[in-house]
Amino acid sequence: MNKVLCFDLDGTLINDKNEIIGGEGTIHALKKLQNIGYKLVVSTGRLEHDIYYINNRYDLKLNYAISQNGAVINKNKELNAKLLDKDEALNIYEYLKTTDLRVELNTVSNRYWHTDRDPDFPKEYYDSSNIVHDFRNVIEYQPAVLFLVIGESDKIKVVQEHINSNYNKVKAIRTSDSSLEILSEGISKGNTVVELFPNSEIISIGDSENDFSMFELSKKSYYVGKGSCNKATYNFSSIYEALKQIIKGEENGQ
Template sequence: MTKVLALDLDGTLINENNEIIGGRETLSLLENLQVEGYEVVVVTGRLDHDIIHIAKKYNLNIKYRISQNGAVMQDEHGIKAKALNKEVALKVYKYIKDKNLRVEMNTISNRYWHSERDPEFPREFYDSSNVIEDFTQVINYQPVIIFLLIGDMEEINKVKGYIYENFDDVEAVKTSDKTLEILPKGVSKGLALKEMYPKAEIISIGDSESDFSMFPYSKASYYVGRSSFGKADFDVPSIKEALENILKEEKNG
């Protein structure tokens, strides 16, 4: 049976400076798990080209990739994507574009922004951004994968509620307290992972709401985010501790 280690990127494998959390020790543990037969797949909200960069920079043997929170997958058949319905995308954009939030939009390989953003939030390894005043023409001519909203948590929550009340064929997923992604219905990291590896033994590691969808399809899963989630305080491992535990369990059979 194929053994798969599914890793989120931001907040799980890399920090806000795009450095590996745990440094060389984490990379060594990943190498050891690959020796033990684990196939590493990165499952991220970022675009595919950022996974490619991370894999090359840190010499990670990554066979397949899942990006844009499960909407885009690269496997042995090539790259396939699940896009928003064009008319729905136009309606969603009409609602969100004038909100007191930063609105960004992704196609399969590009980001579209109304204005330049802080290049540190987060830094792209390959700059695929385009700054345009209005996204309408792009929506009419290109398949849209995701809208990303950034801003105040209260406003984010209001938009999330509105989307669920008024649109039946889209999802609204918080990737942090201040970020919301609007994407096609039925798209999630977990469903993409299950589609890519229907018969594999999966272990998943993540740090945010978008990662939770991987957990039901996993033999074991590790939450490596904040130590306080909602009203419950609990201890969480670091990525290094999670990998150490997986390796220990593997060696113990």
Template sequence: MKNNVVVFDLDGTLLDCDNHIIGGTETLALLQKLQANNYRLAICTGRLDHDIVAINNLYDLNINERISQNGAVFYQGDHLEATLLDKHSALALNQLLKNYPNVRVEMNTISNRYWHSDRDPDFPKEFYDSSIITQQDYGDIIPFQPVVLFLIVGQMEDLKAIQKEIIGRYENVDAIMTSATSLEVVPQGISKGKALERMYPEACVYAIGDSESDTSMAQYAKQFYYAGEGFDDGMKVNTITEALEDIVKKAGI
């Protein structure tokens, strides 16, 4: 029997802007059909793991394999693996970012987000609130916590300057623009695609996404379905429902 896995993103792929399942009961029925035919399901997202758990429980998806923080953290059952920023780099980055007072800096550990102030109400909300709002310097926290990444929010001009400085100074971290107003500083080599490579080296993987961060999965999937714009290395679909229908049809189930 083939080791088949269907991996999909959350926001914009499985969930719409109101956090409802795109395709509704039809999508859920297709996921259940795949599971009934021994296809494993996995969610791969930029969110923290607890948000995957929340959606899994809300819609009774019965998914035990989860990739979070854009590939830096993943669970298979009760087994956890995470790629962290090394302590020296994290402390140095924290000091560097103090030179940019006009940006917001958040720090992610495996399970929590550390903030110095509340988020803007228009900022995407977590499904499970793990935020820790503190006036304590992140430098006092880093030695005691598993730091995964820094999220920097601000104007494009500031973010580009930070990105250039970090790339020029550090060999073991990446600075990735995740939107026009956000920059993520992560351990080098982290991506959703690399997470698939590590989790499913022998599996037949079908991957579904809608944004630039999802496109790294194309290299490691038998078939990559893309519901976004501006990427040609995959099968263009309108929704996750359309992708799941294609998988089911080709499998003859």
């Protein structure tokens, strides 16, 4: 049976300074698992070009790239994307404009903002952002993938509940305490990795709610975020510690 190791980027593989968590130890462990026979898959909310950057910078030799939390897949140089329904997306956009939250829009290859981001916000490695006053034309004429909503936790929760209660073709999921993504119903990191590897043994590593779908569909899962998570098989302080545990299991035939 094929073995697949699927892991998140922000907060899992890289820190807020865009550095590998665990440094050379993590890189060495990933390469060791790949040499054993694991396929390495990154699944992230970032756009695909940021996966390329990390892959090339650290020579990870990743096998597959799953971006925008499962909505966009690069498999054997063929790009597949699951897009927002245009009519529903336009309706949601009108609702989001009534909130005092920051709203961003992703297409397959670009981010659209109303204003520049706070300098402390994690930056893209390749800047694909565009400043646009109104997203309606982008939604109408481009391949829109998801909305990213950023703000205070309690306000984010209200938006999440409203979206999930009033719209049938999308799902709103928390990606951190201060961020929410709205994307097509049925899309998740877990569903996408199983779609790519239907007869494989999947092991996953992540740090937030949008990784839980991977945990539920994995043989083993490792939570490396704040506190603890009962969705995961194990809770560890970092991806490096999780990788050491996986390697130890392989060496012991587990």
